[in-house]
Amino acid sequence: MKKLINDVSAIVPDMLDGLAALNPNLSLLQGGSIVVRADAESAAARGEVALISGGGSGHEPAHGGYVGAGMLSAAVAGEVFTSPSTDAVLDAIRAVAGAAGVLLIVKNYTGDRFNFGLAAEIARAEGIPTEMVIVADDVALTASGDHAGRRGLAGTVLVHKIAGAAAAGGRSLPEVARIAREVAGALGTMGVALTPCTVPAAGKPGFELADNEIEWGLGIHGEPGVERGAMESADVIVGKLLAKIVGDLSLQAGERVALLVNNLGGTPSSELNVVAGSALRYLAGKGFKVERAWAGTFLSALEMAGVSLSLLRVDDERLRWLDAASHTSAWPALSGRVAQVSVRPAPAKPDCVSGPTLSREAPLRRAIEAVCACLLETEPTLTDMDQRVGDGDLGISLSRGARAILGEIDTYPAESTPGAVLRSISATVRRVVGGTSGPLYAVMLVRAAVTLEQSSGTTATPATATATALNWAAAFSAGVIGLMELGGARPGDRTMVDALKPAADALQSALASSNETGEALKAAVDAATEGAAQTASMHPRRGRSSYVGDRALGHVDPGAHAVALWLAAIASAYR
16 A cells, blocks of 8 residues: 555544645644634624534545635544544534534435434534534435435535535525525435545555446445446446436436536546536536536545536526635635537648549558558557656557548648658648657658658659659658757667668668669668667667666667668568
């Protein structure tokens, strides 16, 4: 187990200490497990109903992240995935209660219900007006069944927000409790996990998932879900989750909803945005009006990878509560309003050429297709090599470029203007291949294109009929020089140049002494292969390998290896 902690037994106080230190609007009660608003006493004196929530830790930013004006007055933190004690809840009630009373917002877990419920009973006996609202938004479990009841999930945060706004607006305790109960009843949530999570005290995951498995309908304490299935696309996963929620809430087309896309802990923002876009499309396609939507980490399960989706029926009043100002560390600053995206037409591409296009029988086309097929086939190998010495994206980037070229090859100019063909390939590459490889290959192609065009005397004169192997060799050499100028690498720096430059030199040298193109191409391939092999013993001075230093020694540079591969594909196509 690897976690950034000091001591398993001190995780909760250490965590809350850091949270409070970063937010001057928060205070910690003595003992270190209760976060309260720094202005809780003045809020109570103004007659504001106090809101308290909490539960086991491990769900950050819940619950302490929602303490602040406009949301919670206090949050009570238990140990990881363990309900706080009755006395801790009672201490929180006594710390923030005023004449207006206290509302406890509790997720439907047995320990939470018992401890918060007993604390409420004691508080009422002490004369503190106290009510409790249970949130059970988990639609994965049947409303009635052989279980402890539907669990409280990420939708609880929406109850915090609306009830907090109502309390800040001066509503009485019975009113705030009613609003919170109605929101809880109009709310549905379901999640899916891609990985388990590890409770620090346990030191190992709560369950296991194979690489191609996902867990449907799990809770937020690392417990397995209601069903295990195969990994599917984001669209399919989102569709299944939302269909279950929509059916459970009996939502009808035309109804207004708020959407919460919640990260269970270990999901990248990029994937959250994919899920959010998919969810918005699904709901629009079913005729629902999404009035507000948020995506982020609202209520997690430690480092579990996965998401939960929540839907809430909304009306004008609930939207006003959702839009009301709040000052907490975790509620998003964005309003949640959904953009009305209009797609603008793409600008015209100056690289497009009218007239005849590259024929299917053209030797140049066969060479291009051979290179693309090679890069697609070797994607896993290049990715694996790049992961050892770089960031692992070379194979993916080159295969992405290959797919794009194959998709656009029918629009490229005729083989009678090879320079124009290379310009078109360059345009494709620079548009779809980012990182380092894209611009380097693009500049090499452009420089080679210019050289081919100049060798024919003018860019307007077809060059294929008079172009010789020497013209192509000169173009290749010019392209390599252009690449070196842009990238700054030289032979010996352990980059693709260590394969390109020897290959370009060998091709020109072989053609100068013999007119046999096939033999010259073989010499170029051999030189590239030898140059790539030598990179394994080179100290990296340029490129991504320079960041890993001597750890790259013993590994062939993947960029140089790729050059040898696609040169061999060209030679094979020529034969």
